[in-house]
Amino acid sequence: MIASVMMCASVVLLLIGMLAGVVMGMLQDFTLAPAHAHLNLVGGVLLFMFGLYYHLVPAAGRLMLAKVQGWLHIIGAILFPVGIALVTTKGHNFEIAAIVGSLVVIVAVALFTVIVFRTSRA
Numbered sequence: 001m002i003a004s005v006m007m008c009a010s011v012v013l014l015l016i017g018m019l020a021g022v023v024m025g026m027l028q029d030f031t032l033a034p035a036h037a038h039l040n041l042v043g044g045v046l047l048f049m050f051g052l053y054y055h056l057v058p059a060a061g062r063l064m065l066a067k068v069q070g071w072l073h074i075i076g077a078i079l080f081p082v083g084i085a086l087v088t089t090k091g092h093n094f095e096i097a098a099i100v101g102s103l104v105v106i107v108a109v110a111l112f113t114v115i116v117f118r119t120s121r122a
């Protein structure tokens, strides 16, 4: 279940990130390139790969920790690029959003590390 939520959220974020890339190219304004990159990589690539792991190793996907990890990663994958976009367009007063977003992503990846160590030999 969490695997499917993560993969669905991931493809939506990837589509948004890629459309933002097209708009950046059309406007020839690359201010949002770092936000675009982090949305695509953290939200599009990592989130999909982690969801795929839960799909391939159902014992991992059934853990309560996996649900916490998946939702945290989804929240972080949105908050982090939004925070980066706010900092690059509106200035350093918005750093807190990028900082909190990055910390949420790090916690989610740390939880994923614990889950992989516990379940990858199953």
Ligand code: HEM
Pocket (backbone or CB within 6 Å): 017, 018, 019, 020, 021, 022, 024, 025, 030, 033, 034, 036, 037, 040, 041, 044, 045
């Ligand atoms: C329709 C698809 C995409 C378009 C049109 C697009 C467009 C762009 C553009 C215009 C830039 C800025 C280039 C510059 O600063 O000179 C950029 C940067 C970047 N893109 Fe994309 N992109 C697409 C998909 C992706 C995907 C799928 C990923 C990763 C999974 C990605 C990762 C990056 C990275 C890492 C950068 C460099 C960011 C930086 O320099 O701060 N892009 N992209």
